[in-house]
Amino acid sequence: MSTLSTDRLLAESAEAGRECGPCTVCCTVLAETELKKPMRCACEHVRSSGCGIYATRPRACSDFHCLWLRGALPAEEQFRPDQLGVLFDGYRPKGADKLRLVALEAWAGAFDAPTARDMIDGIAGDHELELSRRDGSWQTRGPACTASAVTEST
Ligand code: SF4
Ligand code: SF4
Structure with missing residues (x-):
């Protein structure tokens, strides 16, 4: 069963009481166009x-709120x-009807740790979820697709 709180999926602000604290994961795993x-x-x-x-x-940095910060995932800091x-x-890509859900690995092997694996399995049970590993590979999980690894082309 998914652990996602769907009413906070597209929230544009942090959930009350949640802060990034010492986390800087988005500063590494995400691309930032302005900074190239x-x-x-x-x-x-x-x-x-x-x-x-x-x-x-x-602006892209200050506007970014991951699903944990938005309140779409359980509040405990172990999920930060x-x-x-x-x-x-x-997020909803421009011109698309469908929401895109992604999980980005902060360090190699993180997807395979028990808590992360349970979260991924839970979300992928109900939603299509794209997994981005630290080695640059992508995998799609979800109820409508069998796992298929593809190599990132960009
Ligand atoms: S937005 Fe999310 S990933 Fe980025 S620093 Fe805050 S808690 Fe970490
Ligand atoms: S400029 Fe953006 S990506 Fe770089 S450290 Fe600051 S918040 Fe993170």
């Missing part, structure tokens, strides 16, 4: 204390990306 930062490469501005250019960071090892995101 590719996926899975740490941003040149990320510091152990957080963003080194916090006040002037790109820096602890779980997985960043879950959900």
Whole structure:
């Protein structure tokens, strides 16, 4: 059964009481166009204390809220990306009717840890979910598809 709270899936703000704290996973796993930062490469501005250019960071950074921060995943900090090892995101691509759900691995092997695997299995039981591994490979999971690994082309 999915652990997703569907009413918070497309929320544009953080859920009350949730904060990024020491997490900076999105600063590595996501691409950032303005900074020309590719996926899975740490941003040149990320510091152990957080963003080194916090006040002037790109709009895409300040607007980003992963599914944990939005409140679509359970509140416990063990599910925050820096602890779980997985960043879950959900968005509606331009012109698409369907929501796209993705899980991005923060470090190699994180998908295989028991808590992360349970989360992925639960969500993929009800929804199509694209998994992005640290080695650059993608896999689609979900009720309507058999697992199929493809190599990232971009
Ligand atoms: S991955 Fe989520 S919790 Fe972590 S810094 Fe980014 S938005 Fe915050
Ligand atoms: S500019 Fe700051 S918030 Fe944006 S990716 Fe880099 S470290 Fe993260």
